[in-house]
Amino acid sequence: xxxxxxxxxxxxxxxxxxxxxxxxxxxxxxxxxxxxxxxxxxxxxxxxxxxxxxxxxxxxxxxxxxxxxxxxxxxxxxxxxxxxxxxxxxxxxxxxxxxxxxxxxxxxxxxxxxxxxxxxxxxxxxxxxxxxxxxxxxxxxxxxxxxxxxxxxxxxxxxxxxxxxxxxxxxxxxxxxxxxxxxxxxxxxxxxxxxxxxxxxxxxxxxxxxxxx
Amino acid sequence: xxxxxxxxxxxxxxxxxxxxxxxxxxxxxxxxxxxxxxxxxxxxxxxxxxxxxxxxxxxxxxxxxxxxxxxxxxxxxxxxxxxxxxxxxxxxxxxxxxxxxxxxxxxxxxxxxxxxxxxxxxxxxxxxxxxxxxxxxxxxxxxxxxxxxxxxxxxxxxxxxxxxxxxxxxxxxxxxxxxxxxxxxxxxxxxxxxxxxxxxxxxxxxxxxx
Numbered sequence: 001x002x003x004x005x006x007x008x009x010x011x012x013x014x015x016x017x018x019x020x021x022x023x024x025x026x027x028x029x030x031x032x033x034x035x036x037x038x039x040x041x042x043x044x045x046x047x048x049x050x051x052x053x054x055x056x057x058x059x060x061x062x063x064x065x066x067x068x069x070x071x072x073x074x075x076x077x078x079x080x081x082x083x084x085x086x087x088x089x090x091x092x093x094x095x096x097x098x099x100x101x102x103x104x105x106x107x108x109x110x111x112x113x114x115x116x117x118x119x120x121x122x123x124x125x126x127x128x129x130x131x132x133x134x135x136x137x138x139x140x141x142x143x144x145x146x147x148x149x150x151x152x153x154x155x156x157x158x159x160x161x162x163x164x165x166x167x168x169x170x171x172x173x174x175x176x177x178x179x180x181x182x183x184x185x186x187x188x189x190x191x192x193x194x195x196x197x198x199x200x201x202x203x204x205x206x207x208x209x210x211x212x213x
Numbered sequence: 214x215x216x217x218x219x220x221x222x223x224x225x226x227x228x229x230x231x232x233x234x235x236x237x238x239x240x241x242x243x244x245x246x247x248x249x250x251x252x253x254x255x256x257x258x259x260x261x262x263x264x265x266x267x268x269x270x271x272x273x274x275x276x277x278x279x280x281x282x283x284x285x286x287x288x289x290x291x292x293x294x295x296x297x298x299x300x301x302x303x304x305x306x307x308x309x310x311x312x313x314x315x316x317x318x319x320x321x322x323x324x325x326x327x328x329x330x331x332x333x334x335x336x337x338x339x340x341x342x343x344x345x346x347x348x349x350x351x352x353x354x355x356x357x358x359x360x361x362x363x364x365x366x367x368x369x370x371x372x373x374x375x376x377x378x379x380x381x382x383x384x385x386x387x388x389x390x391x392x393x394x395x396x397x398x399x400x401x402x403x404x405x406x407x408x409x410x411x412x413x414x415x416x417x418x419x420x421x422x423x
Contacts (some may be wrong), residue, residue: 022242022286026249028299033306034256038313040248046320047247048237088323089251093370110356112219112265113281122247123240126231128281134223137358137411138401146229156408161221163354164373164390164414165326193231 012195019118024053047122055086056119056169057190060201062182063096064174074098077169081119091118091167098171099197105170106144106197108136109162116167120192127196147198170197177204217276218269221358222401245280250309255311255319258296262380266352267291271303310411328387330372334417336391340366341423342392344415352380359411363423364395367412375416388416 002113015023029035059081063070072080077094081087094116095103109115110133115123122193127130139159144150160168172194178186181204193199220226238244254264267288269276276284293299298307311319336342346361347353354376368389378386398411 009386016240018240018283018286019242022245022249025286025290025293026245029253029293032299032303033310034293035249035252036310036312039252039311039316040245042313042316043248043251043320044238044244046316048244052237075402089319089320090323092323092325093327096247110358111218112268122237124232124235125281126229129226129229129278130220130223131226132229133220134226135229138224139406140409141406143229147231154408156410157406158394159411161356161411163356164376164416165372166370166390166392166414192250198231199326 047117049117052121053119053190053195054187055084056116056192056195057187058183059084059086059096059119059169060171060190060195061187063171064121064178064186065183070124070171073171081169086118088118090114091116093166094119094169095166096169096171097158099173101173102154102156104151104157104197105168106136106140106157106159107162107168107170108133108159110134110137111161111163114162114165114167116169119169120195124192144198147193149199170195172201175201175203214266214350214352215357216269217271217273218265219357221356235390244299246282246286246289250285251320252311253289253293253298256298256307256309256314258298259292260379261324262352262374262376263382264288264292265376266380269352326374327370328372328374328385330387330389332389334369334389335367336366336420336422338366338368342366342391342393342420343423344413344423345419347419349377353377353419355415356413358400359393359395359413359415362395363398363400364393364412365393366391368392370414373416375418377416377418388418391415391417391420393420 030037063073064119069080073096075171077096081094099105113123113128115127140159162168175189189201190204194201223240228373268284271284273288299301320336341363343357343363344359371388373390375386375388378384393415394410400411
């Protein structure tokens with residue numbers, strides 16, 4: 001085969017067009033001194049390994065266990081979250097919105113993909129999808145049903161469309177049956193979806209024996 | 214602009230399909246596009262509003278046929294072309310090339326978009342306001358689905374860079390930013406889901422008193 005590259009480690013499939021297109025662009029940018037490949041690696045490593053929804057889960061768990069922190073989070077989310085070491089790009093101006101028995105919060109960006117990176121990491125594909133962006137503001141209850149979330153009919157839904165540089169973190173209600181749990185155990189219950197509003201926290205697996213139902 | 218990005222209330226895109234245990238990237242090239250976009254942004258030739266405008270300026274058929282990282286890639290290519298950054302006479306290396314050592318600090322710092330505004334706020338919490346019926350040909354962050362509708366000021370956030378100016382090299386032109394809440398029935402009429410309210414964050418010039 002005349003086009004077979006014998007120095008390439010993979011022989012099973014040719015590079016797909018997007019891989020090739022991006023590789024060519026990066027090569028041109030590197031040759032022009034516009035980007036340093038090591039900087040690209042460092043950016044990728046940050047979002048692949050260091051920043052993610054565990055950060056937001058720690059914020060939520062602390063708000064559940066520390067009323068002073070919860071109050072700070074309500075008044076100045078940017079500062080409260082930064083005090084835990086989560087700050088920077090796409091989280092410069094944070095607002096925490098608290099679910100209540102009367103009102104459930106749901107976050108969307110209908111115009112692009114605005115998302116609070118320092119606390120949730122990069123957005124999942126569904127958050128950026130036209131299906132979610134178009135329907136979250138029009139028929140959120142139907143959208144939530146597709147996530148398996150059925151709210152009581154009397155619960156109001158408040159949708160926050162992230163049209164500016166404010167970034168929203170939903171603070172879900174603390175699940176029942178978690179009274180004895182510390183912040184570390186609670187954080188494990190807080191899912192990414194719970195902090196966007198398309199889900200609720202997990203309920204604790206362990207049910208103590210002898211608890212009346 | 215009334216472009217393909219302005220999706221609120223559009224129909225026909227099907228169900229939302231969450232993916233269990235979704236990876237951060239679905240292909241190696243997606244990760245490279247993220248890194249290239251952030252590193253190229255650090256060169257200072259364009260800002261976040263110009264980037265968003267480059268993405269929404271893709272032809273609608275291209276926008277809708279592209280994955281999100283493909284949209285980012287196409288916009289990055291367009292911005293590089295517009296700025297002539299790959300032309301033979303462009304200086305090498307670029308004086309503001311982002312080094313690997315500078316990445317953590319750059320990400321941790323982010324960009325502060327708040328700016329002081331001397332004039333007093335035109336609106337107060339609780340005021341009824343109408344989102345103006347405007348159709349700018351350039352970048353704007355006022356989605357179509359609220360234009361012409363009446364909402365209530367819930368919060369005033371101080372001054373922020375105005376994307377409508379910033380995306381087009383017309384300076385920061387800061388204005389006060391408000392969270393405006395709309396009842397579902399105001400936006401969607403009798404077809405609204407009961408108990409729905411929707412808020413947008415709107416710059417002062419997007420709003421008029423009722």
